[in-house]
Amino acid sequence: MITWQFQVLALARKYAVYVVDLLFFGGSATSDSRRTVDFQAECVAKGLVELGLQRCTVVGFSYGGMVAFKLAELRPELVESVVATCSVPVLTESVSKESLERSGFPTWSELLLPNSVDGVKKLFEVVSHKLPRIPNRVFKDGLEVMFDYRKERAELLEALVIPDKDLPDYSQNVHLVCGEDDKIFIVGLMKDIKEKLGNKATLEYIEKAGHLAMLERPFVYNKCLKRILASIYDKRSNELSYK
DSSP states (O other), X not given: OOTTTTTHHHHHTTSOOOOOOOTTSSSOOOSOOOOSHHHXXXXXXXXXXXXXXXXXXXXXXXXXXXXXXXXXXXXXXXXXXXEEESOOSOEEHHHHHHHHHHHTOSSHHHHHSOOSHHHHHHHHHHHOSSXXXXXXXXXXXXXXXXXXXXXXXXXXXXXXXXXXXXXXXXXXEXXXXXXXXXXXXXXXXXXXXXXXXXXXXXXXXXXXXXXXXXXXSHXXXXXXXXXXXXXXXXXXXXXXXXX
């Protein structure tokens, strides 16, 4: 709810918006022991089909962006385009190592699943362009409400990192959006990914924003996202009119 709070209402005026509650990131949980991105993507696909969707654009942030990429790979008939914000198609061992070294943490769990107020503050320092002065009680409240399902999330993070390999060959257009000061997935990495994805990929970055680009600069991000969505759906509308 927090991540996309500035986007949902802005987009819902023109588009049919479905906000996915990924397993262990909100109210959704499972007794199934699978923790892979593939399993998350399969669950999302089943939910979208159950709602009657036949074709959609998937917009994902960070881990959700990786789920979006996997959904596009597994269900190309369902996914028209991917908009990945501050995310990579797959988290390979080399990318993971470099990102953690930049962040100053030995593991993803220690960065993303803090167990102290100081740990929460350090997390937001890493993911922000410039962290404003925030009272410690805010970080204390965040510690109490933001990190449920710790065991399951740690397992998700462990399953996320895979051996180095070539990127999948996506049939869809891919739109990459990143924060200019993202310390986790830096602009240089995103430029490299765009080159590897070829002509089907675009890249835009948000100035004065870190890993939380859509929260730090919501109006700039929304303008960028609306422009991308318009390019997708206006083009499709023109094609349908032509036919």
